[in-house]
Amino acid sequence: MSAPLDPSYEPFGGVRDLTHRDADWSGLRVLVVGLGVSGFAAADALLERGAVVSVVSPDTNDAIADRARILEVLGARVVAGEPLADAAPVNTDLVVTSPGVPPTNPLLVACADAGIPVWGEVELAWRMRSREGAAPWLTVTGTNGKTTCVTMLESILQTAGLRATAAGNVGLPILEAVLHPEPYDVLAVELSTFQLHWSRSISAHSAVCLNVAPDHVDWHGSYDEYRRMKGRIYEHAQVACVYNVQDPQTEQLVRDADVVEGCRAVGFTLGLPARSMVGVVEDVLADRAFVEQRQTSAAELCEVSDLAVDGAAPAPHYVADALAAAALARSFGVAPAAVRDGLRAYHPQPHRVQAVATFDDVRYVDDSKATNPPAARASLTAYDHVVWVGGGQLKGADVDDLVREVAPRLRGAVLIGVDQQQIADALARHAPDVPVRQLASTDTEVMDDVLREAHALAQPGDVVLLAPAAASKDMFPSYEARGDAFAAAVRRLAEGAAGSST
Structure with a gap:
């Protein structure tokens, strides 16, 4: 269905010409879809420009009601709490959609059929940069590790004395960062495939895709389309396209990208770096990409021990994220010493391989952010002996390969959530000797039972690891809430253990 047109409608002349904040946005008729943080920021910025x-x-x-009241005072027309229509309002010039709305939504399909441009808030943010002197973007995507990498990058850039912030899918909403009254020197921008799908104009200074594995296939329609959207991070890149040597798909995405003439491909690897790569040489993170004599020498960035988390050696995927962040920073001219100091100063984000407590010689680790099998694999393979706490919404993902690979490390498994049986069946096939406890309750208080079962299965030296391999919303509002519940239950169990020993 096409959006209807009023006979007196005069199209806004030049949506394509809206390439900076000082362009003439006045009179542009915009439909903003969604009233989360990004939707509010988009509507506010557009209203400010007429x-x-x-x-x-x-x-x-x-929260939505509060945002709606503010926007109505500013002059917007707001309808909340009603299903989306299957056509845009009469005479709409532009639609700005929130990242959670899939392209198959009837409203967005109708807009496409009617020839109405659809942007995401990231595309809008790019087009609202200053005409001159806008902060360059260093962009990060990947199935896993995006937030760790982009916040590591933020720490490095700030340590180098640059006014920088993480923005986009983490940190500040990207529009707030772009329109901040005190301009930034550079932005570290995390982008999801939801955001990349609606972006066309971004020309990052440098970009990285950390890895690609099946995820969000229900939103994108196929794995090939999901992977293609990951590759969009490299389009129009100016200085460096950073790829994962251990994931050849990312290098192919670089090969397929249409980049600015002279943009370089730079690999990161956990092995020895070849020319135009960053990697690891005898426990040292080394740069053979951004040094003049890279054919014969490398710059030392930091030692692997500088990345220790709570005194523990960093997991391989954590080192990989650090290498990718370092490569982006080096592409921007950051000195090796600032890379080292920024990584030393970095503290991991909550619910990402976060140590909660150690008692009875068992460590308890929260990686609730491991919401898909590849992320869970990265956590589980970092430890020798694990009691695995898993389960939730698998979103159609297959767990057989994950279970087959990690089976030798499993001391036991405690499963929760709507798709736990799929994991239990995989464990029965590939790890039949591993004891499995299934908890049917969907009450969030089930974490106390989870921890009691896990504690009973654990032996001295083991790790009890929450790495669900699944989304959380069958039981919890978010992966953060799931991690918080796990951590609170750990602390209660620890207090009980301490009390029983006195």
């Missing part, structure tokens, strides 16, 4: 803004949100809650 656009005529309508906002629709199928969801409603207290």
Whole structure:
């Protein structure tokens, strides 16, 4: 269905010409879809520039209601809590959609059929940069590790004395960062495939795709399309396309990208770096990409021990994230000493391989952010003996390969969530001797039972690891809430253990 046109409609002349914040946005008729943080920021920025803004949100809650009231005072028309229509309002010039709305949504399909441009908030942010002197973007995507990499990069850039922040899919909403009254020197931008799908114009200074594995196939329609959207991070890159040597798919995405003439391909590897790579040489992170004599020498960036987390040696995927962050920083001219100091100063984000407690000689680790099998694999293979806490919404993912690979490390498994039986069946096939405890309760208080079962299975020196390999919303509002529940249950168990020993 096409969006209807009023006979007196005069199209806004030049959506394509809206390439910077000082362009003439006044009179542009915009439909903003979604009223989360990014939708609010988009509507606010457009209203400030004189656009005529309508906002629709199928969801409603207290936060959305507050945002709606503010936007209505500013002049927007807001409809929240009603299903999305299957056509845009009459005479709409532009749709700005939130990343969670899939392209198959009837409203967005109708807009495409009617020839109405659809942007995401990231595309809008790129087009609202200053005409001159805008902060360059260093962009990061990947199935796993995005937030760790981009916040490592933020730490490095700030340590180098640059005014920098992490933005996009983490940290500041990208529009707030772009329009900040005190301009940034550079932005570390995390981008999901949801955001990349709606982006066309971004020309990053340098970009990295950390890895690609099946995820969000339900949103994208196929793995090939999901992978293609990951590759969009490299389009129009100016200085460096950083890829993962251990994941050849990422190198192919670089080969397929249309980049600015002179942009280089730079690999990162956990092995010895060849020319135009960063890698590891005898426990030293080394740069053979951004040094003048890279044919015969390398610059020392830091030691692997500088990446220790809570005194423990870093997992391989954590080292890989650090190498990718270092490569992006080096592409921007950051000195090796600042890379080292920034990585030393970095503290991992919550719920990402986060140590919670150690008692009875057993470590308890929260990696609730491991919401798909590849992320869980990275955590599980970092430890020799693990009691695995897993389960939730698998989103159609297959866990057979994961279970087959990690089976020798498993001391036991405690499973929760709607798709736990799929994991239990895989364990029965590939790890029949591993004791499995299944908990049917969907009450969030089930974590106390989870920890009691896990504690009973663990032996001295083991790790009890929450690495669900699944999304959380069958039981918890978010992966953060799931991790918080795990950590709180660990602390209660530790207090009980301490009390029984006195």
